[in-house]
Amino acid sequence: MSERIQSAINSLVEILGKEKVRSDRTTLISYARDVFMPGYLDLRRGKIEHLPWLVCYPENIEQVSKIVKIARENKIPLIAFGGGSGVLGGTTPVKGGVIVDLKRMRKIHSINKINQTCKVDAGIFGEELERALNREGFTLGHFPSSIYCSTLGGWLATRSAGQFSAKYGKIEDVGIALVGVLEDGSIFHTKATPRSATGPDLDQVLIGSEGTLGIITSAILSISPVPSIRSYRGFSFEGVEMGLEAIRVLMQKEREPALLRLYDPMDTKFNASKLKAPSSGCLLVIGYEGFNKERTELKARLGFEELKNIYGKDLGEAPGLAWLEHRYSVSYNQSKILSQAGNLLDTIEVSVRFRDALGLYQRIMERIGKIGLVMAHFSHAWRDGVCIYFSFLVNDPEPEKLREKHFQVWKKAMSACLELGASISHHHGIGFYRSRWLKQELGLGHQILVKLKKELDPDFIFNPGKLGLGED
Amino acid sequence: MNFKLQTIIPELKNKIAKIVGEENVAQSQTQLLSYSRDLWPKLTIEIQAGKLPVFPHFIVWPKQTAEVQELVKLANRNLIPIIPIGAGSGVCGGTVAISGGMTIDLKKMDRIRDIDRESLLLTAEAGILGEVLERKLNTEGWTLGHFPSSIYCSTLGGWLATRSAGQASSKYGKIEDMAVSLEVVLADGELVKTRTVPRSSTGPSLNHIFIGSEGTLGIITSATLRLWDYPKKRAFQGFLFPTLAQGLNAIRLIMQAELKPSVLRLYDPVDTFFSSQGTLEEKPKRKKPGLSSKRGLVKNIRKYLPYLYQPGLFNKAIQSFAKHSKLILVFEGEPEIVELEQKQAKEICLRVGGVDLGEWPAKNWFKHRYRVSYTMSNAFDLGFFVDTIEVATLWDNLENLYYAMQSAISKHALVMAHFSHAYPQGCSIYFSIAGTGKTLEEKLLCYDAVWRSGLDACIKQKGALSHHHGIGLLKAKWLELEQGGASPLLKALKNALDPNQIMNPGKLGI
Numbered sequence: 016m017s018e019r020i021q022s023a024i025n026s027l028v029e030i031l032g033k034e035k036v037r038s039d040r041t042t043l044i045s046y047a048r049d050v051f052m053p054g055y056l057d058l059r060r061g062k063i064e065h066l067p068w069l070v071c072y073p074e075n076i077e078q079v080s081k082i083v084k085i086a087r088e089n090k091i092p093l094i095a096f097g098g099g100s101g102v103l104g105g106t107t108p109v110k111g112g113v114i115v116d117l118k119r120m121r122k123i124h125s126i127n128k129i130n131q132t133c134k135v136d137a138g139i140f141g142e143e144l145e146r147a148l149n150r151e152g153f154t155l156g157h158f159p160s161s162i163y164c165s166t167l168g169g170w171l172a173t174r175s176a177g178q179f180s181a182k183y184g185k186i187e188d189v190g191i192a193l194v195g196v197l198e199d200g201s202i203f204h205t206k207a208t209p210r211s212a213t214g215p216d217l218d219q220v221l222i223g224s225e226g227t228l229g230i231i232t233s234a235i236l237s238i239s240p241v242p243s244i245r246s247y248r249g250f251s252f253e254g255v256e257m258g259l260e261a262i263r264v265l266m267q268k269e270r271e272p273a274l275l276r277l278y279d280p281m282d283t284k285f286n287a288s289k290l291k292a293p294s295s296g297c298l299l300v301i302g303y304e305g306f307n308k309e310r311t312e313l314k315a316r317l318g319f320e321e322l323k324n325i326y327g328k329d330l331g332e333a334p335g336l337a338w339l340e341h342r343y344s345v346s347y348n349q350s351k352i353l354s355q356a357g358n359l360l361d362t363i364e365v366s367v368r369f370r371d372a373l374g375l376y377q378r379i380m381e382r383i384g385k386i387g388l389v390m391a392h393f394s395h396a397w398r399d400g401v402c403i404y405f406s407f408l409v410n411d412p413e414p415e416k417l418r419e420k421h422f423q424v425w426k427k428a429m430s431a432c433l434e435l436g437a438s439i440s441h442h443h444g445i446g447f448y449r450s451r452w453l454k455q456e457l458g459l460g461h462q463i464l465v466k467l468k469k470e471l472d473p474d475f476i477f478n479p480g481k482l483g484l485g486e487d
Numbered sequence: 488m489n490f491k492l493q494t495i496i497p498e499l500k501n502k503i504a505k506i507v508g509e510e511n512v513a514q515s516q517t518q519l520l521s522y523s524r525d526l527w528p529k530l531t532i533e534i535q536a537g538k539l540p541v542f543p544h545f546i547v548w549p550k551q552t553a554e555v556q557e558l559v560k561l562a563n564r565n566l567i568p569i570i571p572i573g574a575g576s577g578v579c580g581g582t583v584a585i586s587g588g589m590t591i592d593l594k595k596m597d598r599i600r601d602i603d604r605e606s607l608l609l610t611a612e613a614g615i616l617g618e619v620l621e622r623k624l625n626t627e628g629w630t631l632g633h634f635p636s637s638i639y640c641s642t643l644g645g646w647l648a649t650r651s652a653g654q655a656s657s658k659y660g661k662i663e664d665m666a667v668s669l670e671v672v673l674a675d676g677e678l679v680k681t682r683t684v685p686r687s688s689t690g691p692s693l694n695h696i697f698i699g700s701e702g703t704l705g706i707i708t709s710a711t712l713r714l715w716d717y718p719k720k721r722a723f724q725g726f727l728f729p730t731l732a733q734g735l736n737a738i739r740l741i742m743q744a745e746l747k748p749s750v751l752r753l754y755d756p757v758d759t760f761f762s763s764q765g766t767l768e769e770k771p772k773r774k775k776p777g778l779s780s781k782r783g784l785v786k787n788i789r790k791y792l793p794y795l796y797q798p799g800l801f802n803k804a805i806q807s808f809a810k811h812s813k814l815i816l817v818f819e820g821e822p823e824i825v826e827l828e829q830k831q832a833k834e835i836c837l838r839v840g841g842v843d844l845g846e847w848p849a850k851n852w853f854k855h856r857y858r859v860s861y862t863m864s865n866a867f868d869l870g871f872f873v874d875t876i877e878v879a880t881l882w883d884n885l886e887n888l889y890y891a892m893q894s895a896i897s898k899h900a901l902v903m904a905h906f907s908h909a910y911p912q913g914c915s916i917y918f919s920i921a922g923t924g925k926t927l928e929e930k931l932l933c934y935d936a937v938w939r940s941g942l943d944a945c946i947k948q949k950g951a952l953s954h955h956h957g958i959g960l961l962k963a964k965w966l967e968l969e970q971g972g973a974s975p976l977l978k979a980l981k982n983a984l985d986p987n988q989i990m991n992p993g994k995l996g997i
Contacts, residue, residue, distance in 0.1 A: 130881040131743060131911050174688035185686060191912060203972035208879045208951035209910035210661060212650035212699060213958055213969050214995045217976045219695035223688060228976075237912050240743070267607055268716070269821045307745040313827055366684045368606040399606045399667060399713050400685035438687035445689060453689055459679045460693045466983035467691075471976070482690045 020068060023089040027071055027113070030081045035119075038069040046070050046114045049101040051448060052361040053421055055353055056414050067094065067108040072119045076194065076202055076232045082115060083230065084200035086476050094478050095226040097166030098140060101173060102362070103446025105225050109480040117168050120232060126151050131240075132191060132207070136233045137168025153238040156183025159442075160343050171231050173444035174223035176402075178342060180395050181266075182273035182304070183239060185442070187222045192235040195221065197228075198472045207235045220467075225444055226478035228471050242304035246315040247274070247335025249292050250299040250327035255279050255393075256373055258297045261325045262396045263369045265301075270318040271396075274302035276338070279376070281390035282406070289341055291333040299327065300338045357412045359421050363428045367437035368400035375435050376403055382427040383407060386420055395441060402441035432456075450483035492567060492587060496544060499565065503547055503589070506557040511548040511595070522546050522590045525577040527961060528874045529934055531867055536927035543570060543584035548595045552670065552678065552708045555591065559706065560676030562589055568992050571702040573614060573642030577649060578875070579959025581701050585993045593644050596708060599623065608667060608683065610711040613644025629714040632659025632749075635955075636857050644707050649957035650699035654856060655749035656908050657742070658819065659715060661955070663698045670709040671697050674985040683711045696980060701957055702991035704984045718749075718819035722829045725848030726814045726841035731755050732886065733840045734812035735906065735914075739882050740835045741816075742909045746828045750817035752852070755889070756809035757802075757903035758919065795871055795901060795923045802897040814841065815849035871923035872934060878945050879954040881913040888950040889916050895944035896920060899936040908954060915954035938962075963996035 028036050043066045048054040057063060068091075073079045086093045092112025099106060108114065117138035124134040126148065133153075135144055141162035148154055158177035159165060169175070171193070176185040183189065192207040205218050221228060252258040258277040265271060278286060278298045287294035303318065305311035323329060352360050367375045376391060383389050387409035395402035407424055411417035429452040432439045439449060439456050454461045461483060468475070468484045479485050503512045513519075523540040524530040530540055544567075549555045562569045568588025575582055584590055593614035601610040607629070611620060617638035624630055634653040635641060645651070647669070652661040659665070668683040681693045697705055728734035734753045741748065754762060794801040816832055818825045837843065866873045876896075880888045889904065896902040900922030908915040920937055924930035942965050945952060952962050952969045967974045981988075981997045 127881075127883065129739075129883045130913060132881065176686070176688070187692070197972075197975055199975075201972055201975070203970075203976075205971055205973050206949075206951050206969060207881055209881065209913035210652070210879055210908070210915070210954060211951035211969075212652070212953045212955045213951060213962075213966060214701070214977055215697070215699045215704070215980065216650075216663070216692075216695045217970065217973045219692040220976055220980070221691065223691050225690070228691070239911070263605070269824060305745055307831070309831065310745055310824070310827055313823060317821070317823065366687050368603065368608065368683060368685060370603050370605040395686070397685035398715075399608050402686070436683060438682050438684040438689060440688045441686060442688045456682065456689055457693065459673075459677055460681060463673075463679065463693060463696065463984065464690055467979055470979035470983045 019089050020091065023085050023091050024069060026085045027069075027082065030078060031071055031073060035072045035074070036069060042070050043067055046096065046099070046116070047108070049099045049104060049106050051102055051104040051107070051446065052359060053418055054104070056359065056418055059356070060414060065108050065111070067114045068111050070114040070116055072116050074119045076196065079115065079196050079230055079232055080200045080202055082113070083196050083198065083476070086113065087198060087200065087474065090474050091476070092479050093230070093476055095168065095172065095230045097138060097169030098161070098164045100161040100164040101169065101446060102443055103448045105173060105444055105446035105481055107447060109447055115230065117232065118166065123147055124233070126153065126238070131238050132235055133238050134233060134235045135167055137166060137171070137231050139167050141165050141167070141170070148238055149241060152241055154241050155189065155236060156239050157186060157189060158342070160345050162343060167234060168231050171222050171234060172225050174442065176395055176442035178394070179273045181271050181275060187219060189236050190218060190222060190234050191237055193218050193221055193231050194233040195229050195231040198476055223444070225446065225481045227468060227482050227484050228477060230477070240306040242311070243306055244308045244311050245302065245304040246311065247300070247302040247332060247339060248319060249290065249330035249334025250301065250322050251293060251330055252277070252297045252299060252327055255297055255376060257326060258299055259369070259372055259393065259401070261299065261322055261327055262393060262401060264321055264325060265318055266396050266398050268321065270314060270321055272301050272314070272318055273304045274300065275394065275396050276300045277393040279391045282392050285390055290337045292330055298334060300335055302335055302339070352408065357410050357417065358408060359410070359417050360406070360408050361421060361424075363405045363407070363425065364402055364441040364443055365428070365432050365437055365439060366400065366402050366441035367432070367435065371435050371437060372401055372403065375431060375437050378431045378435070379403075379405060379428050382431060383424045386424050445482050447480050450481065453483045492544060495565060499561070499567070500545065502561055503545060503558065506561065507547055507549050507554050511550070513546040514544070518546050519543060522572065522575070522592070523584070525575045525580060525582045527578055527580040527583070527959065528863070528872050529931070529961070530580065530583070532872055532927065532930055532934060535867065536931065541583065541585055542587065543590040544587045545589045546592060547589055548592050550595045552596070552672065555672045555706055555708055556676045556678060558589065558591060559672050559674065562989055563674055563676060563987055566987055566989060569706070569989055570991050571644065571648070571706045573645030574616060574640045576637040576640040577645065577957065577959060579957050579961040581649065581957055581959035581994055583960060585960070591706065593708070594642065600709060607714045608711050609714055610709060611643055612709045613642060613647070613707050615643050617641050617643070617646070624714060625717060628717050630717045631665060631712060632715050633662060633665060634856070636859050638857060643710060647698050647707050647710055648701050650955065652908055652955035654907070655817075657751055658747045658749040663695065665712045666694060666698060666710050667713060668711045669694055669697055669707055671705040671707050673705045674987065674990050679705070699957070701959065701994045703995050703997055704980060704990060720822040720825045721817060721819040722825050723846040723849035723853065724816040724829060724833060725844035725846070726836040727844055728812045728814065728839070728841045730810060731812045734814055735885060737814060737836050737839045737841055738906060738909045738914065740839065741832050742911050744831060744835065746832055748816045748828070748832065749819045750815065750849070751907070751909050752815050753906040754813045755904045756812055757805050758905050759811050759813040760805060760809035761903060762813070789869065792869065792871065795921060796925070798900050798922065799898050801901055813844070813848060815852050817849055817853060866921065871921055872930060873919065873921050874934070874937070875956070876918040876920065876938070876941050877915055877954040877956055878950040878952065879908070879913060879915040880950045884949055885914055885916070888945065888948045891944045891948040892916070892918060892941050892950070895940040896937055899933055899940060917954075958995050960993060963994065966996045
């Protein structure tokens with residue numbers, strides 16, 4: 016280890032204390048990867064490509080500021096780390112460096128019932144925050160399936176979206192103001208206001224920056240009263256086309272639900288028994304919920320009526336309630352499949368306007384269906400389009416070939432998105448794995464990010480190699 | 488730079504003409520004069536005082552994006568400032584050519600490029616006037632839902648550049664919620680197009696770099712916008728509250744009850760007094776036009792004009808007897824939802840002590856909703872000035888901010904306010920101000936004192952400097968305080984995107 020790094024370690028120990036700076040091998044290995052699926056192949060073979068140099072655990076923003084100053088002085092990469100549940104290698108220390116684990120910064124500073132806001136540190140786990148809010152009669156409304164193992168800071172850094180995003184918004188809608196540290200160690204607090212016209216919205220530049228522009232240490236978030244009523248149903252459609260049409264009509268005719276998931280025929284078959292639905296056709300799980308009971312009931316009634324008009328078959332409450340019960344289980348079922356040698360499972364979520372949704376779905380299914388088992392659902396609908404969420408399984412006894420198959424699936428899916436003007440990511444982010452396609456997605460826009468990076472972080476301290484922002 | 492500019496002007500004119508055609512570049516004094524200012528009231532006072540505003544060197548009217556790119560390249564090569572302008576209805580000096588240069592008027596770029604009926608998306612060029620766009624949509628059965636009172640004299644590009652918000656923003660959102668993707672010409676002449684997708688997680692939002700950038704980071708030439716079905720039903724309501732606090736409580740409860748009125752405007756007691764004389768009647772007996780805020784002020788001010796010279800006393804006097812606050816609500820959209828929301832909003836208003844004024848106040852407001860922008864010149868003719876200061880904050884800080892700014896401004900000018908953009912988390916405050924001075928010089932001093940005291944109080948009380956008018960030149964010196972240590976981000980954007988500092992210099996303080 017070079018002198019420069021040793022000197023940085025000494026300074027970090029001085030600031031944080033010995034027990035908050037760790038460099039033992041077990042610790043380093045546990046922070047070497049996130050839940051990026053091909054990482055499992057390497058792990059199985061005992062191969063770890065990128066180890067951090069050390070892991071530190073700051074407890075307040077002043078410590079984060081000092082860590083940044085030390086890193087800057089010594090040109091050492093810093094990787095902000097939350098729950099480590101990212102799926103694209105966003106926290107992988109591709110250039111080595113120091114992991115800044117923020118999970119000791121997990122305080123809820125305030126829950127303001129008048130403003131319906133809370134101020135929370137970035138390292139808090141989603142579920143912990145949600146339960147604390149629930150005890151006060153509120154909800155954040157942000158429910159990614161990783162909620163048990165992802166943090167507020169991670170959500171903001173990756174532009175997360177939760178299962179009920181149609182009602183409560185995505186993380187960028189929920190985040191009202193940010194607190195964090197820039198490359199020179201300076202601390203910023205953006206203004207807590209419902210809205211302003213004071214130049215570009217700087218929060219929106221930091222949200223989604225995946226730790227490459229600064230470290231977010233806390234945020235002021237909007238919260239909503241816990242729903243007083245929930246109305247969940249299942250509907251069955253003949254095929255994807257009719258199902259998509261139903262989604263479009265609901266979203267555009269002011270019948271937007273909180274939850275909406277349309278499963279394609281394969282995904283329907285796969286989930287039928289768990290979701291108490293017929294295994295043929297396309298299952299739509301739909302849920303209305305709200306604090307305003309009468310309004311929620313009215314919207315649900317209008318929505319359900321509309322679905323019947325579009326030839327949806329009402330399956331009653333059972334599929335909706337079953338979904339609700341199992342909504343986080345998907346993240347924890349994968350290990351069964353993954354633990355079998357020769358298997359690799361992954362998901363790809365993309366975003367597309369309604370006009371091109373069916374075309375994109377068909378194109379991707381056709382291209383990647385030849386390589387592995389693939390299914391999809393449509394979730395996160397907006398007034399102008401949807402997210403398509405593909406799940407796929409590829410199989411090969413040879414790890415290298417398996418990895419190649421996995422890459423081919425990604426490549427074909429990503430290129431289909433780029434061809435049709437869709438987006439390569441709806442809510443998982445870019446990390447290092449998607450970086451190669453990001454440049455195509457953003458076109459000249461990527462150059463804007465490159466230039467911004469050079470202005471804000473000329474030494475590439477912050478999470479190098481992510482968002483296609485490396486030194487190379 | 489100016490010296491150099493002088494020497495190369497003739498040559499530049501030829502080059503510009505080559506790009507856009509002879510007929511699309513102007514240099515006459517009349518033309519330059521008309522583009523020398525926007526609707527920033529201070530500039531009007533200065534003109535009255537005989538002080539000429541600064542002129543750009545050229546006015547140029549490109550007809551397509553490629554021409555804008557060529558113009559920007561030319562300017563960048565020659566280090567000439569560029570000032571994009573739409574309809575020039577800004578009120579903060581955002582399009583004033585403080586270092587001269589080329590004013591690029593985008594109004595000849597006003598085509599609708601694409602309509603995607605399935606995704607309800609429309610792509611239009613930046614120079615289209617708001618009202619033209621809205622009427623076109625209406626004929627197809629749609630609405631954009633964006634209704635700033637400047638809609639007849641503001642453009643899509645101006646809305647995006649300044650982060651505009653319309654009168655119906657509680658239902659349809661603000662301009663940043665409507666814009667799905669942008670086409671932007673950068674300072675080096677390159678063209679960036681963001682993706683037309685409902686949402687993505689592909690790094691920082693590029694749209695948000697340009698929305699609100701006031702022409703300092705690039706020129707927005709086109710945008711794709713989300714549309715709504717034209718409302719099937721509209722419902723109007725008015726209420727009067729014994730106190731402002733009750734009115735504020737009502738609008739907070741409405742916004743936190745998952746109701747989405749398209750219009751919600753609560754007038755403070757002084758504004759209520761000026762706009763309706765605080766009447767409790769459903770309809771005035773005499774046929775008297777219902778006046779909205781600034782318009783009411785201008786109409787009524789004639790008789791009060793002498794008192795404007797003693798603003799402190801005048802404010803105190805009116806505040807001592809004006810106690811009621813008027814609220815108007817409009818709900819629109821799907822009939823059954825409109826009916827329910829209207830019913831629930833009424834229950835909330837009555838519960839917190841409001842008196843039902845019936846449909847009339849809101850209907851009448853609706854009828855005259857754009858008129859306010861066209862009454863300002865009367866005020867200046869009468870010898871005083873009017874201006875507006877719109878700020879925003881979270882609910883628990885709203886009354887503090889309101890009283891802090893009201894008291895700061897009261898010493899210098901007559902001040903009243905309405906609360907017109909409410910959210911579950913907070914609300915905007917829209918102060919209308921009337922002031923004067925014995926000489927034009929005193930008038931200008933008064934004008935500056937109003938803004939200085941108002942915005943100093945705003946920053947001190949943690950309000951946001953602007954809710955929807957933007958920064959321009961007027962508020963630039965407060966912006967760094969507003970940004971709370973995040974200003975390096977904006978400066979980095981500027982250096983990254985416009986290293987030669989040619990894009991609308993001096994705006995946003997950069």
